[in-house]
Amino acid sequence: MAKRLTFYILIGLLLGIVLGxxxxxxxxxxxxxxxxxxxxxxxxxxxxxxxxxxLIKMIIAPLVFATLVSGIAQMGDTSALGRVGARAIGWFLGASLLSLGLGLVLVNMLRPGVGINLPLPPVTADAGVATAGFSLDKFITHIVPASMVDAMATNEILQIVVFSVFVGVAITAVGEKAQPLVRGIDGLVAVMLRITDYVMRFAPVAVFCAVTATLAERGAGVIGQLAFFMGSFYLALVILWGILLGIGFLFIGGRIRALVRYIREPLLVAFTTASSEAAYPRMLEALDRFGVPPRIASFVLPLGYSFNLDGSMIYMTFASLFIAQAYGIAIPLGTQIAMLLFLMISSKGIAGVPRASLVVIAAVLPVFKIPESGLLLILAIDHFLDMGRTATNVVGNAVASAVIAKWEGGLDPAEPAEIAVAAVPAPPHGAPDSFRDIGG
Structure with a gap:
């Protein structure tokens, strides 16, 4: 049962803490x-x-391609695709501004960096975090894949999304002649979801190894050194969760509580591995069982991984202003708002970049005359912070998918939250009969 896998992941987490x-x-x-x-x-x-x-990276590219193309084909027309895309981008921009703004407000209220009094470093000092590649022209041109094979080989999710949209729209335009291809892609979805089940059985071991490695090398002391900053940031995440779920409640009502129950396994995987990719396959299945039509989830979720990183957004303003406070640098409110807008724009290119939030912060700090080497203050605990912001990204994308599904005609009836791990995942609601035959 999926419930049993969640239990094993928790056991792996606890054993990893103890052994580490x-x-x-x-x-x-x-x-x-x-x-x-x-x-x-x-x-x-x-x-x-x-x-x-x-193993997760191995299945991400074909899974995103197959589910997205299948979902677009089920939409039936390009106007529906454009409408869903516009609503998704609008939601993502609003959620990003909310997250960045909340981080700005809370770091000014809690002031976790005040009293650290770091001496200002030499002008030439840096944190050793690469900042190249963050310009608007590079980001826009990078969206379009020069080669679909290269995009899949490097797991460039946004490029895979762009190519998949072209394929899905073309299938819709061709019509009946493309139906054999649609059935083949539906079959690929079923196969990839079965492979996902196999891969996820390794998750408890991976969680155990990740936690053991981190605590064995760094110990509990690294947490205590910046405990107030960590506590303040996690308080900010809890408040953001409450706001996101509260907004979700306004649109889907009491089912928002059920949504949290359905996504608990991918949420736990994301938290313990600090990897959004690790949670992606299970998120698709969980949203399908919850009632988000696959044509919506398979389109909104990949976009969300590039544009709707709520946990990363709140971290950027929180960490940037924390570093300024630690150096005793007073930043006027107007400059803080300018920083928020600067982060809003520059962060849209961070998908797929390792330790992406740190890279964006390292690029932004010099612009506002904050020593870049201040990143060294939080590097030691960044893994523990990354766990929280990754889990928050999962919650934000789950709420976005559910709300957009509601806007697009409503949620489907929910299926049981706990399914047999060994069973073939249920075919998407409204999928062609051929898909159901393959899944059976």
């Missing part, structure tokens, strides 16, 4: 040799996490 802290307490005597040993041990444990994430 035990290894750190046993081997860490404060010497460079001990630190090297712990880093080596963490590297061995990280093998499990790396293998799991590679």
């Amino acid at each position: 802290l035990v290894l750190n307490g046993w081997l860490d005597d404060g010497t460079p040799a001990a630190a090297a040993r712990l880093k080596a041990i963490a590297g061995y444990f990280s093998i499990g996490t790396t293998v799991f994430l590679r």
Whole structure:
């Protein structure tokens, strides 16, 4: 059962915490040799996490392509596609401004950086985080794939979305002649969802390895050093969750509580692995069971992974102003609003970039005369912060998918939240009979 897999993931999380802290307490005597040993041990444990994430990356490109093309084909006309796309982008922009603005308000209220009093570093100092590649012209041209094979090989989700939209629209325009291709793509969806089931059985081991590696190398002390900043940020995430779910309640009513129950497994996977990609396949299945038509989820979710990173957004303003506070740099409100708008624009190119939030922050800090080397203050705990913001990204995209489905004619009847892990996932609502035959 899916419920059993969630239980195993929690067990993996708890065992990873215990073993990681035990290894750190046993081997860490404060010497460079001990630190090297712990880093080596963490590297061995990280093998499990790396293998799991590679398995996820293996299925992401064909899964996004197949589900998106199938969903567009089911829409039946390009006007519906344009309407869904416009509503999705409008929601994403609103959610991004909300997240950035909330981060700005809360960091000014809580002031977690005040009192740290870091000395201003030399002008030439930097945090060692690459900042190249964040310009509007590069981002716009990068959206269009030069090669679909290259886009799939590198898991460029936004490029795969663009190509899939072209394929789906062309299938709709061709009509009856393209039906054999549609049936083949529906079959590919069923196969990829079955592979997803196989891959997800490895999730508890991956979670155990990820947590063990992190705590073994860094210990609990790294959390205590910046506990107030971490606590303030997680409080901000809780408030953002409440706002997002509250807005969702306005549109879909009491079913918003059920939505949280349906997405708990992908949410837990995202939190423990700090990877949105790891949660993507299960998110598609969870939203389908909840009642979001696959034609909506398969289109909105990939777009959300590029444009609707609510957790990353709130982190950018929170962390940027925290660093300014730590250096004792006073930033006027007008400049803070300008920073918010600057982050709003520059963050739209971060999908698929490792530690993307840090890269954007590193690019933005010098613009507003904040020392870039201040990033070193939060690098040590960034993994723990990334866990929270990744889970928040999942919640934001789940709410967006449900609301847009409501706008597009309503949610389908819900299926049971817990399904057999070994079973073939239920075919999308409204899928052709051929899809159901393949799934059976």
